[in-house]
Amino acid sequence: MEEPICPIDSSCQTQISALLSPPSTLQLQEYYNTLLSARHYSSITVKQDANFGKGVFAAMDFSDGDLVLRDQMLVGSQHSFNKIDCFVCSFCFRFIGSIELQIGRRLYLQGLRDSESHGCDVGSSSSLSKNFHEMDSSSEDEDQGTHQCGSGSSKDKNPLPEGVVESLMNGQLNLPFSKEFSLPSAVPCLGGCGEAYYCSTSCAEADWESSHSLLCTGERSDPAHREALLKFNKHANETNDIFILAAKAICFTILRYRKLKANCHEGKMKYDTSGDSNSYNASLLLEAWRPISMGHKRRWWDCVALPDDIDSSDEDSFRMQIKELAFKSLQLLKKAIFDKECEPLFSLDIYGHIIGMFEQNNLDLVVASPVEDYFLYIDDLKNPDKEEAEKITQPILDALGEDYSVCCQGTAFFPLQSCMNHSCSPNAKAFKRDEDRDGQATIIAVRPIRKGEEITISYVDEDLPFEERQASLADYGFRCRCPKCIEEEP
Numbered sequence: 452m453e454e455p456i457c458p459i460d461s462s463c464q465t466q467i468s469a470l471l472s473p474p475s476t477l478q479l480q481e482y483y484n485t486l487l488s489a490r491h492y493s494s495i496t497v498k499q500d501a502n503f504g505k506g507v508f509a510a511m512d513f514s515d516g517d518l519v520l521r522d523q524m525l526v527g528s529q530h531s532f533n534k535i536d537c538f539v540c541s542f543c544f545r546f547i548g549s550i551e552l553q554i555g556r557r558l559y560l561q562g563l564r565d566s567e568s569h570g571c572d573v574g575s576s577s578s579l580s581k582n583f584h585e586m587d588s589s590s591e592d593e594d595q596g597t598h599q600c601g602s603g604s605s606k607d608k609n610p611l612p613e614g615v616v617e618s619l620m621n622g623q624l625n626l627p628f629s630k631e632f633s634l635p636s637a638v639p640c641l642g643g644c645g646e647a648y649y650c651s652t653s654c655a656e657a658d659w660e661s662s663h664s665l666l667c668t669g670e671r672s673d674p675a676h677r678e679a680l681l682k683f684n685k686h687a688n689e690t691n692d693i694f695i696l697a698a699k700a701i702c703f704t705i706l707r708y709r710k711l712k713a714n715c716h717e718g719k720m721k722y723d724t725s726g727d728s729n730s731y732n733a734s735l736l737l738e739a740w741r742p743i744s745m746g747h748k749r750r751w752w753d754c755v756a757l758p759d760d761i762d763s764s765d766e767d768s769f770r771m772q773i774k775e776l777a778f779k780s781l782q783l784l785k786k787a788i789f790d791k792e793c794e795p796l797f798s799l800d801i802y803g804h805i806i807g808m809f810e811q812n813n814l815d816l817v818v819a820s821p822v823e824d825y826f827l828y829i830d831d832l833k834n835p836d837k838e839e840a841e842k843i844t845q846p847i848l849d850a851l852g853e854d855y856s857v858c859c860q861g862t863a864f865f866p867l868q869s870c871m872n873h874s875c876s877p878n879a880k881a882f883k884r885d886e887d888r889d890g891q892a893t894i895i896a897v898r899p900i901r902k903g904e905e906i907t908i909s910y911v912d913e914d915l916p917f918e919e920r921q922a923s924l925a926d927y928g929f930r931c932r933c934p935k936c937i938e939e940e941p
């Protein structure tokens with residue numbers, strides 16, 4: 452396979468090099484100080500270390516169980532396969548609608564899937580080895596390699612009487628005690644795409660201004676633009692939905708660039724305009740890129756872990772095919788949202804670094820489902836309330852099957868959480884409390900943390916044996932030398 456060649460990598464080499472240059476210690480410190488101040492976090496600081504890079508440190512004492520941080524994501528995306536099971540805000544990922552709508556919509560979509568026998572692609576890094584073996588296949592069947600996903604199989608479920616699912620979806624059937632689990636009403640996308648919904652107008656506007664205005668496939672978008680976006684989304688869903696995150700990061704930068712430029716023209720911010728227009732635009736693009744520059748390190752095809760079923764002798768070929776996959780995704784995205792003033796963002800080198808940032812720094816996006824809480828609530832009722840309620844809820848529970856509740860699942864990049872270093876004996880962990888009902892990363896202290904102490908989390912299961920932990924951490928590009936590893940090392 453020939454190495455893919457992106458012309459922009461050559462024509463914009465100087466600008467790309469500037470974008471990929473690591474921020475100085477001063478730039479890094481100013482960025483995180485501003486970020487912490489804007490989010491009103493005085494309990495932690497971010498510092499740069501010559502040996503270990505960025506780290507998060509306690510600016511106060513924490514007790515075991517204290518909330519250390521709730522970090523708002525820079526970009527995030529719900530997994531495509533999860534959208535059947537969970538109806539959530541496309542910006543903050545809170546569940547929306549109603550308990551009835553959540554259940555009815557899930558049963559309806561699962562029924563469509565089962566009747567049409569359509570699979571859906573996992574689109575995660577775990578499928579890379581499958582893609583490696585299949586990308587060179589002579590078969591042109593676009594459904595090859597896909598499989599059904601969702602919860603449970605139809606044989607485990609008992610169908611509901613005709614009309615019940617529709618009644619749940621349109622609000623004609625109110626389940627007992629569902630008002631105890633009220634959810635925000637669903638607010639449609641500003642562009643009318645029918646794909647994105649939100650928990651509030653503020654979330655709809657924030658997503659529109661952050662990235663969705665460029666990624667919307669609604670009627671307000673140009674037909675050619677819409678068709679190109681649909682092709683890009685299809686490719687991402689069939690291969691790896693990390694491309695959706697990369698597209699959001701590029702859109703975020705483009706829209707931030709446009710806003711900075713507009714503010715300069717309107718005199719709302721000062722910027723040196725003494726140079727030529729190209730230098731001026733490049734400087735603005737660098738500033739717009741700043742949040743992304745804090746996270747990227749290596750290109751995706753260089754840092755993605757080699758799957759277990761790929762022999763080391765095939766590693767070069769595997770990585771070349773991963774690069775080709777990224778190149779195809781980039782070409783599709785470029786056709787949809789290309790902006791000449793932000794041309795360097797559409798280089799393969801930049802795209803690879805963006806995806807690599809997500810590969811090495813992302814965090815699972817998980818939000819617990821209120822459907823589970825609802826059925827647990829019914830189960831905890833006392834008779835006769837429980838007996839009366841279950842006359843209605845039990846058939847619905849049977850129709851949903853054993854896996855009656857699935858949490859919202861996705862991937863996100865969190866600017867502060869991504870600065871936290873690893874330890875196999877961490878003093879904090881990512882943990883959702885009962886009150887955490889959106890996609891923000893929640894970091895909780897697992898033991899007392901003294902002021903000035905570094906706050907660490909574990910990137911792997913810290914209960915694994917020493918060698919297994921080290922093997923897992925090798926994917927992150929380092930060998931752990933935490934106190935636990937030093938003590939256990941043979």
